Amino acid sequence: MKKARYISTEENILIEAKSITPKQYERTYRGKLYCEQEDCDAQLVFNERQKGKFVRYFSTLQGSNHKKGCPNEIKHKKGKKPVLHIGGDDINISESHIQKVLDDAYKTFLNKLYPSKDKTTQMIKRKKKIVSIQDNTLAASIELSGTPVTTGQGKNIIEGKEPFIYKREVAEISSKDINTFKEIHGIIDGIRIYSDEIFLDLKGLDGSKISVYMGTPFRTNFNQEFNLMHYIEIYITKQKEMNFPLICTSVGELSTSNKADIVQIYNYRHFKINRLGFYQIIDAVNQMAQIEFEI
Ligand SMILES: [Zn+2]
Incomplete structure (x- = not known):
């Protein structure tokens, strides 16, 4: 408005x-x-x-x-689907769809990082079924809706269908992705928490960089979660200490800020680390603290 x-x-x-x-x-x-x-x-x-x-x-x-x-x-559709607001426009993406996109991206990326023989064979078989599609992402689009929809400006929604969200590993991001709404995943490099904004820094397989950005809209709508972000920092530090992987999947709007690429997220549910949602990460941190205390 x-x-x-x-x-x-x-x-x-x-x-x-x-x-x-x-x-x-x-x-x-x-x-x-x-x-x-x-x-x-x-x-x-x-x-x-x-x-x-x-x-x-x-x-x-x-x-x-x-x-x-x-x-x-x-406007709620039949069945009261939640609506996502981007730049004041209503986009008909349900939270469950976003969660599926985040989890799919995680699985795909994990396979890429740690390919196992069995899984590779499975994937080849699956690819053959879907008429020689090279890209898992595209395959997913066909399975999901049949009609990929680009939501760059966020409006052209096909009635009853979830808009397709393209997935990109950090290294795959191109200049064409700027100002579009996409799923972005990569390895977490670190997190920078300031009083009014937070950068969750991701690294691509080729060393390229982007930050998951939480700014004013995030802080305004999810103040509690914004203030709890230091838990995410603790989780990242602990995982790094133990040399565990840190895979982040996120859904948001790509843009450039101070010459650095960012993917701006508007909701704490729109990023996951190692397939854990925000409050699951906080639980994990609390459990880790408890274990340390008991030892
Ligand atoms: Zn009114």
Whole structure:
């Protein structure tokens, strides 16, 4: 959404997302923004994303609802599929689909890193069935929906079908992928946690680099998870100490920030490490701590 209603004790005015800064939002508007429709009480949050230049917009606060029939109402399909918001656009990708994409990418990458004889034979057999498709990714697309859909700008959705999300190992990313929505996977190099942004640095098989980026939209919508990210850092450090692999799979928007490639994620569920989700990693860290304590 481009506009929001700002309600304070003195004011009830419409403001535009492009005319406020994150600082102003934090200082003045946070918690006081509502749907622009006067009779709608849905609460809004401010977001910005990088895409060459910043794009600023409002989105509905998690758990807040628009009144029935509000033009800004989140449209749920039959069966109430969750909807993903990217840059203010509603994209019909269910969380379960994203989880499947993340897990598929993990399996594919693990096979690539540690090919076992049996698995290789299996894969060849499978490939033959799907008319000499060389790329697992493409094979997956056919199995999933039959019609690969590029969601670069995020709108052309085929009714009832999940948009196809292309998968890329870090080394496979090309300049064409910038400004598109993709699954990106690689080995974790490290994590950099700052007060307002987090970079989860990935390394490709050829040494190329990209960072899974968590910025303002992530921090705004998932503040608790943002503040718990040091658990992820502990997990990474422990795994590295023991020389265990650290495979990260993520789903987000590719862009460039300060000359470095980033894949911006908008939800803590949109990255996994070694096939573990965010809270599973925290559990693992707590278990590790317990074991150390017992020893
Ligand atoms: Zn509304």
